[in-house]
Amino acid sequence: MLDPKFFDLLKEDYGISFNDKKLVERAMTHSSYDNEHRDLNIGDYERLEFLGDAVLEINISEYLFTHFPELPEGKLTRLRSDIVRTDSFARFAKQIHIDKYLQIGRGEEKQGARQRHTLLEDIFEAFNGALYLDQGNEVVEQFLTQVVYPHIASGEFSEDTDFKTHLQEKLQQAGEVDINYQVIDEEGPDHDKKFEIELVVNKKVLSKGYGYSKKHAEQMAAKRALEEL
Amino acid sequence: MLDPKFFDLLKEDYGISFNDKKLVERAMTHSSYDNEHRDLNIGDYERLEFLGDAVLEINISEYLFTHFPELPEGKLTRLRSDIVRTDSFARFAKQIHIDKYLQIGRGEEKQGARQRHTLLEDIFEAFNGALYLDQGNEVVEQFLTQVVYPHIASGEFSEDTDFKTHLQEKLQQAGEVDINYQVIDEEGPDHDKKFEIELVVNKKVLSKGYGYSKKHAEQMAAKRALEEL
Numbered sequence: 001m002l003d004p005k006f007f008d009l010l011k012e013d014y015g016i017s018f019n020d021k022k023l024v025e026r027a028m029t030h031s032s033y034d035n036e037h038r039d040l041n042i043g044d045y046e047r048l049e050f051l052g053d054a055v056l057e058i059n060i061s062e063y064l065f066t067h068f069p070e071l072p073e074g075k076l077t078r079l080r081s082d083i084v085r086t087d088s089f090a091r092f093a094k095q096i097h098i099d100k101y102l103q104i105g106r107g108e109e110k111q112g113a114r115q116r117h118t119l120l121e122d123i124f125e126a127f128n129g130a131l132y133l134d135q136g137n138e139v140v141e142q143f144l145t146q147v148v149y150p151h152i153a154s155g156e157f158s159e160d161t162d163f164k165t166h167l168q169e170k171l172q173q174a175g176e177v178d179i180n181y182q183v184i185d186e187e188g189p190d191h192d193k194k195f196e197i198e199l200v201v202n203k204k205v206l207s208k209g210y211g212y213s214k215k216h217a218e219q220m221a222a223k224r225a226l227e228e229l
Numbered sequence: 230m231l232d233p234k235f236f237d238l239l240k241e242d243y244g245i246s247f248n249d250k251k252l253v254e255r256a257m258t259h260s261s262y263d264n265e266h267r268d269l270n271i272g273d274y275e276r277l278e279f280l281g282d283a284v285l286e287i288n289i290s291e292y293l294f295t296h297f298p299e300l301p302e303g304k305l306t307r308l309r310s311d312i313v314r315t316d317s318f319a320r321f322a323k324q325i326h327i328d329k330y331l332q333i334g335r336g337e338e339k340q341g342a343r344q345r346h347t348l349l350e351d352i353f354e355a356f357n358g359a360l361y362l363d364q365g366n367e368v369v370e371q372f373l374t375q376v377v378y379p380h381i382a383s384g385e386f387s388e389d390t391d392f393k394t395h396l397q398e399k400l401q402q403a404g405e406v407d408i409n410y411q412v413i414d415e416e417g418p419d420h421d422k423k424f425e426i427e428l429v430v431n432k433k434v435l436s437k438g439y440g441y442s443k444k445h446a447e448q449m450a451a452k453r454a455l456e457e458l
Contacts, residue, residue: 046302047294050309054283054290061283065276073275080279137366 001040002028006101013096014143018134027052027126028098030119032105042103045126052129059137059144060084063152068161075160082157083148090117092147093124150212155219163222170229171201178202181218197221230269231257235330242325243372247363256281256355257327259348261334271332274355281358288366288373289313292381297390304389311386312377319346321376322353379441384448392451399458400430407431410447426450 002025010016010024018024022042031044060083064076071079082088093099102123104113113119132140155162171177178201185196197209197217207228209221231254239245239253247253251271260273289312293305300308311317322328331352333342342348361369384391400406407430414425426438426446436457438450 047305050302050305051290051294054287058283058287061280065280073279076276076279 001025002103003101006097009097014146016131016135016139016143018130020134023048023130023134024127025103027130028102028123030102030104030108030113030123032108032113033103036105045123048126048129048133049122050129051132052125052127055128055132055137055140056084056089056125056144059141060148060152063144063149067153071160075158079152079158079160083152086117086121088151088157089124090120092151093120093127095147096124096127098123098127146212150216153211153219154213154215161219163219163226167222167226167229170226181214181221183214183217184208199225201225230254231332232330235326238326243375245360245364245368245372247359249363252277252359252363253356254332256359257331257352259331259333259337259342259352261337261342262332265334274352277355277358277362278351279358280361281354281356284357284361284366284369285313285318285354285373288370289377289381292373292378296382300389304387308381308387308389312381315346315350317380317386318353319349321380322349322356324376325353325356327352327356375441379445382440382448383442383444390448392448392455396451396455396458399455410443410450412443412446413437428454430454 002021006028007018007021007024010018026043027045027048029042029044031046034040034042034044057080061076061080064071064079068076068079099114099120102114102119104119108114128140128143131143151157152161155164159165168179171179180200182198182200183195184198186193188194193212195211195214195217197211197214197220199206199209199218199221207221207225209217209219209224211217211220231250235257236247236250236253239247255272256274256277258271258273260275263269263271263273286309290305290309293300293308297305297308328343328349331343331348333348337343357369357372360372380386381390384393388394397408400408409429411427411429412424413427415422417423422441424440424443424446426440426443426449428435428438428447428450436450436454438446438448438453440446440449
């Protein structure tokens with residue numbers, strides 16, 4: 001049976017309470033575990049993965065379409081494929097502790113499947129499929145706003161979204177500059193912190209940025225400065 | 230400028246009235262036309278195609294997930310890729326007369342781009358992206374229920390969804406049978422017809438089916454008969 005701690009974690013960190021707990025258990029279960037526990041009648045994540053894959057695709061696409069109005073289609077497509085690939089999804093899966101709570105059979109466990117990126121990717125997709133069915137797309141959006149979008153906003157996936165590097169290159173065209181990012185405020189509990197950053201260029205405050213992480217807030221400050229230059 | 234007849238057609242056939250007509254014009258415009266008419270400031274379909282691709286993916290995935298609860302993930306994935314490929318989308322594009330109303334430059338026109346399946350596919354995606362942004366996903370769903378889902382329900386894309394053939398095979402296991410599908414009712418205007426079909430096996434009515442086309446209604450009757458056998 002799925003560890004109740006996973007449900008506590010979803011509630012505490014993301015404010016998510018599933019109506020149908022069997023659905024999220026199915027999303028977290030590999031067929032090898034289902035086969036070993038036929039009596040529990042859980043099923044496995046595979047059909048939910050099919051749905052969740054498309055759920056992630058539309059939400060991430062809409063986020064990129066809206067937040068990067070200046071990017072042409074080709075760059076949007078490259079950025080999307082950088083985000084929706086196995087290693088990124090495996091990382092997001094670990095971030096919400098899917099690796100700890102997923103259910104696999106004994107044989108798979110011995111072979112180290114719990115850390116296999118393709119499995120973590122599949123279950124991250126299945127989890128989002130279950131969330132979509134149980135809570136609707138608005139809750140999926142809120143969840144991704146906590147788990148996925150901060151990484152995109154931090155410029156982790158593409159140099160097109162790396163505003164800090166753009167800004168530095170632009171400022172240095174006019175000669176040596178002294179660029180500093182300073183945290184001036186942070187608020188909220190650990191799992192939902194917000195940072196405020198000041199971008200200081202040659203000892204003059206150029207812009208401010210807010211974000212889910214220091215890096216995110218720095219990118220937002222750099223983005224604003226670029227818009228104003 | 231986009232032919233107003235296209236807007237009339239959308240209204241009459243699908244009940245769609247765009248709030249932002251510039252958005253659908255952009256979805257219907259190739260960059261070659263935009264380049265020849267810089268003063269009109271239309272833009273082209275490319276970014277909307279990026280979004281629309283994902284809009285179609287989630288809606289078709291949810292339709293398949295819901296309507297084929299018995300299909301495992303592998304078959305769902307194969308079925309989805311049969312539906313979302315270039316030739317199918319080009320066919321749907323023609324069905325709503327995108328080929329007639331899309332805007333391309335003179336050079337492209339001469340080279341026959343108006344009938345090119347990859348272009349028709351792209352614009353069908355862009356159109357759905359525009360519809361999603363302007364009207365929300367519920368209207369997209371209604372639109373696909375008229376334009377795309379009937380083809381899936383008719384079993385056009387996979388033998389897994391071809392209930393008529395399944396039923397025939399099953400019935401013939403017990404020897405020769407006489408299988409007939411008879412239209413017993415049709416209603417609604419031409420562009421929104423509904424058919425009612427009786428499935429008659431050895432002169433006995435086995436089931437009824439309703440659908441957007443005769444073939445769809447026949448498949449639904451066969452599906453019901455299979456469930457009851």
